[in-house]
Amino acid sequence: MSWLQQVLEQGIFAVTAEAGPPKGPDIEVIRKKCAQLKGAADAVNITDNQTAIVRMSSFASCLVARECGVEPVMQMVTRDRNRIALQSDFLGACALGIQNILCLTGDHQSLGNHPQAKNVYDIDSIQLLQMFRLMRDEKKFQNGEEMKGEIDVFLGAGENPFADPLEFRALRLAKKFAAGAQFIQTQAVFDLEIFTHWMEEVRKLGLHQKGSILAGVIPVKSAKALRYMKNEVPGVVIPDVLVRRMEKAADPKAEGVQVCVETIEELKKIEGVSGVHIMAIAWESIVPEIVRRSGLYPRPIKSEVTSP
Amino acid sequence: MIIGERKPVKEILQLIGDRKKILVLGCGTCVTVCLSGGEKEAKELASLLRIKKYQASDYTVERQCEPEFIRPLDYRLKEVEAVLSLACGVGVQALADRYPRTPVFPGLNTTFLGMPVEQGRWEERCGGCGQCIVHLFGGTCPVTRCAKSLLNGPCGGSKDGKCEVKPDRDCAWQLIYDRLKLQGRLDALLEIQPPKDWSPSRHGGHRKMIREDMLL
């Protein structure tokens, strides 16, 4: 069983972080990020060509992370691979001991650095979850053919409580759990009001008991970065008061961390939130401080070594 | 209908190269209706070519995509070095098949199957996937109109009813949600749609249709 799953099943408020692979073959980049995150997070998401920009593969980077003693969450998007390639890579990842997979559809390539590329989108994230669950629990490929061997994997998905149509968002979460998601990492929370309302809907539907919900947070370094996210990043909702607060701050970096810590404190109070997912993009070194100041340190220690 | 857009004149001139006797051939069906390749456009392009010192003539057939309609062109084709077809890609190929010795150049970029949504604006509606499931989505096709062809609900980037990929385009899933809500059928969206069978689509290879009862 993956360590992340164990932490969540023990009812411990979980912490996950995120590390993006390098735009090149230098694995030192991953080692450095892992060294910064080790001990601060129970597992670390390794992104899959995030924002449709070519990077080292999530699969390879996950193996590096494991060598560094960090438990990876391998992100897989359906943008670039069809069901044949996804199942094949899933088997490879499981065989090499990757135990957490996050199923995503992925950012459209026209927003990335190869907008001329052909996309795949053979299946969507919900169908991806369903397919991996079928392989794990029923030992069947997507086409129904029998498969041999045991798979031990913890399946997750993303969800965005802030995107339109807002009324559909909790129902979409229900679909993800029904398709096989065991944990959910949400889009970054800046607007606690919308998030709290979404969680109310989630609880009304009893979804917080169907799996673990980890709320996403992003520490921002400046008002400019925040404004950029507000205007340019699809699916992120940022209240104006927050932008003004960052604008007025004498030390914006410190204020960004403070906002993040305060958000986590609020999230901890919301019934049904089982952990936080800290996405410190290109600022991994700040994660230990955020974890410490949010009262989430030290992290539980692995009783057994899971590396082969 | 099939929508096409006229290629830029510069590109057309490059295609023609140093050939002088050109027939600009319009098509009287879809591309006439979407104002890209009908009689009027063929005449305009031919006169433009004449200004540029080509011996360009024009003609328009009702449907370039049907052999019967292009057969009467035989004598005209004898007199030209190349044809510039203003039909969709189907029409271009029908001509190329019938006149294998004559270079046929596409004057349009065939873009999509769609319809006019307002004066001067056409939008894509169908990707010809070979297994229509549009009824599951209240009559809005997510295969074609959602940039990611999502079958189980909107992505995380839908905003104010617009698509994250093309902000001047409606998010298909907002339309689907609104329509099904209007019909009191939101529960239809809770059903998990299985992976689509793409084998009847172009992904399954070049397609054909046979009507046994019509075969001679």
Ligand code: SF4
């Ligand atoms: S489901 Fe297929 S056939 Fe039906 S409208 Fe969409 S693309 Fe066209």
Ligand code: SF4
């Ligand atoms: S915004 Fe809507 S139409 Fe665009 S990719 Fe997302 S779900 Fe599809």
